[in-house]
Amino acid sequence: MAKKKTLNNDDIDEKKRLELYNSQYLIRFAEQRAYDLFLENLVKGTSHLSLGQEAIAAGFATAMQVNDKSFCTYRGHAHTLARGASVVGVLGELMQRDCGLMRGKGGSMHLTDTSKGVMGSYAIIGAHLPMAVGSAWRAQYMGHDDVATVFFGDGTTNIGAFHEALNYAVVYKLPVIFVCENNNYMEYTPIESITAVKNPAADRASAYGLESIIIDGNDADEVYRTAQVAYSKARSGDGPSLIECKTYRQSGHSRADPGAYRPDGELDHWKKNNDPITRYRARLIEFGVKQKVIDGIEANVKRVVDEATEEAKNSPVPPEEILTTNVYANGGWAWRN
Amino acid sequence: MAQLTYREAVAAGIAQEMERDETVAFIGEDVARAGGVFKATVGLFDKFGPKRVIDTPISEQAILGAAMGAAMTGMRPIAEIMFSDFLAVCWDFVANEMSKSRYMSDGQLKCPLVVRTGNGGGSRFGAQHSQSVENWAMAIPGIKVVAPSTPADVKGLLAASVRDEDPVIFFEHKSLYPIKGEVPEGEHVDTLGTAKIVRSGTDATIVALALMVPRAIQAADKLKIDHGIDVEVVDIRTLVPLDMKTISSSVVKTGRLFTVEENPRLCGWGAEIVSIVVDELFWDLDGPAVRITTPHIPLPAADNLEDITLPSVDRIYSKILDVLR
Structure with a gap:
């Protein structure tokens, strides 16, 4: 990358940078809120947070068109929020309330908001990669200009669907972006200890004739720039990209995981020296953004999340009559006459 | 046509x-x-x-x-x-x-x-x-x-x-x-969730699917010719949605139910149909509901072995004859 840029000669203008910061800060604050609500026993079931990984969701979503499609994993709160889904809808779903995006029928691992292009969050590793490929096939087939982006973790690179989807996407030159969030751990196990190659996604790229792309996933600018190139390539009919984003999960794998397997000091090191929010805040200051503008963004996010929390807390649980709705397209569940 | x-x-x-x-x-x-x-x-x-x-x-x-x-x-x-x-x-x-x-x-x-x-x-x-x-x-x-x-x-x-x-x-x-x-010539669109009575009869009902349907019809024809037993055959066609109305009205008419399934025995679709019929039509039955299935084994390759594994016309014929006699 070019040496230090100023606001005047930079390819990312201040407006875009503030969007990127707002998005990252919203994800950070909402995820922390989700954690707090879990401690209050208001978030039920399980949840998988993206604390420390915010720059990837923010960078890609900011580079997307409105009609682009996102396919997420069970660690999908960040990507759903980054597309502009309602915070009440997200927190409400985590709290399994009637105001949730799916009225409590999906839960934390299946956040979906098709009105924002979030085509679902999937909890079986690898399944959504072929689905994103299918969305891209539809775009190519019908002459639409949207691109499908599929986000997944490093652990996904060792499952068959990853390889089937990549081969398929390359063979038919489909407009789909595969984004690997390499946060160092496959659940509780260090990814390098169970993967044949050092870079679990990027080192597989050549097997599918793709460029090996590794980026700093904790730098929202780098993510945003890389995403722009990939979207431009996909929209020009030049096919898929596979991008490995190096990052670090600051929370456990799920709410049940305190992260005891981490070497001493590792978490502190990442939090102190390579936190995406801290880094981006410093960059904004460096580029001359006034502290009060940053404070304003943060205060606004806090207000939005606080209000959403209250609204979700006050929302009723889903009515029992929706138990049997939307099993089939006729709205019901009847399997016999 | x-x-x-x-x-x-x-x-x-x-x-x-x-x-x-x-x-x-x-x-x-x-x-x-x-x-x-x-x-x-x-x-x-x-x-x-x-x-x-x-x-x-x-x-x-x-x-x-x-x-x-x-x-x-x-x-x-x-x-x-x-x-x-x-x-x-x-x-x-x-x-x-x-x-x-x-x-x-x-x-x-x-x-x-x-x-x-x-x-x-x-x-x-x-x-x-x-x-x-x-x-x-x-x-x-x-x-x-x-x-x-x-x-x-x-x-x-x-x-x-x-x-x-x-x-x-x-x-x-x-x-x-x-x-x-x-x-049918020209556009032909059927309806999911509809079973079909493919052979009318009054003495017993066979519910069958796919390859078992022509076999059930042949067995029924033979039972009629050899013994005057008049069997109705229902082709389920779609398991979901399941047309229980057609199946039930046939069972009510004949009082006897046989299912002919190619699935291995355990949890074949016939088990669900028998269970519904027993729940809802018990007093309409004149005898036990009987499942004719593949035994609970993997399918063998050899032709003589595969032939005795899948329900055959002869097996359907003999089983129904045994039960009704």
Whole structure:
């Protein structure tokens, strides 16, 4: 990358940078809120947070068109929020309330908001990669200009669907972006200890004739720039990209995981020296953004999340009559006459 | 009426729907240039070209996932899984994904697609290319399950499946591909969730599916000729939605129920039908409801062994005779 840029000669203008910061800060604050609500026993079931990984969701979503499609994993709160889904809808779903995006029928691992292009969050590793490929096939087939982006973790690179989807996407030159969030751990196990190659996604790229792309996933600018190139390539009919984003999960794998397997000091090191929010805040200051503008963004996010929390807390649980709705397209569940 | 084979009816059904609707496209292994390993899709590639009739890699997860992603975003894909046994390698997409996305998203996601697959025994292919797995699919809420027994039903139910808003698993019986039958000329669309009385009778009801339907009819004919026993045969045609009204009214009329299933014994679809009938029509029954099934074993390859494994005309005939005498 070019040496230090100023606001005047930079390819990312201040407006875009503030969007990127707002998005990252919203994800950070909402995820922390989700954690707090879990401690209050208001978030039920399980949840998988993206604390420390915010720059990837923010960078890609900011580079997307409105009609682009996102396919997420069970660690999908960040990507759903980054597309502009309602915070009440997200927190409400985590709290399994009637105001949730799916009225409590999906839960934390299946956040979906098709009105924002979030085509679902999937909890079986690898399944959504072929689905994103299918969305891209539809775009190519019908002459639409949207691109499908599929986000997944490093652990996904060792499952068959990853390889089937990549081969398929390359063979038919489909407009789909595969984004690997390499946060160092496959659940509780260090990814390098169970993967044949050092870079679990990027080192597989050549097997599918793709460029090996590794980026700093904790730098929202780098993510945003890389995403722009990939979207431009996909929209020009030049096919898929596979991008490995190096990052670090600051929370456990799920709410049940305190992260005891981490070497001493590792978490502190990442939090102190390579936190995406801290880094981006410093960059904004460096580029001359006034502290009060940053404070304003943060205060606004806090207000939005606080209000959403209250609204979700006050929302009723889903009515029992929706138990049997939307099993089939006729709205019901009847399997016999 | 035209005389078509069961396999020709598959191609005719797909062609009818592709001509009508641009969003219908067809993917699978060897389905395009080769016309399918069972030659059930011959001519489609020449007619509709490589954009709409697509040869895929051997990647069953990618095939079903791609069909699903396309269906979620505006297409009506037809995907072929060559042998229904292979559904096991992409079962996630059937059991967890296409069947549940509508419910989990509370109606935001849709999945109008058809998975066609070659099902059933009789071809001496052994245990991994011969199974009848329609009962696996029947156990999953959120999908529809179709298994036709005649060329007319293949075309009509395939058309109905393509037009349906829900994911449909469409089981074609491999041993039926060569059979011929009358198929209505012009556009032919049937209705999912409707069973058919294919032979009227008064003494007992046989409920059968796919290859077991012609065998049940032959056994019934023989029982009539040899013993004057008049058996009604109901072709279920679609397991989900299940047309219990047709089955129940036949059982009420005859007072006896036999199911003839190609599934291995445990949890075959007949168990569900018997259970419903016992629940709801116990006092209409004149005797035990009886299941005639494949024994609970993997399918053998040798022709003599496979022949005694699947319910045969003779076995159906003898069992019914034993029970009714």
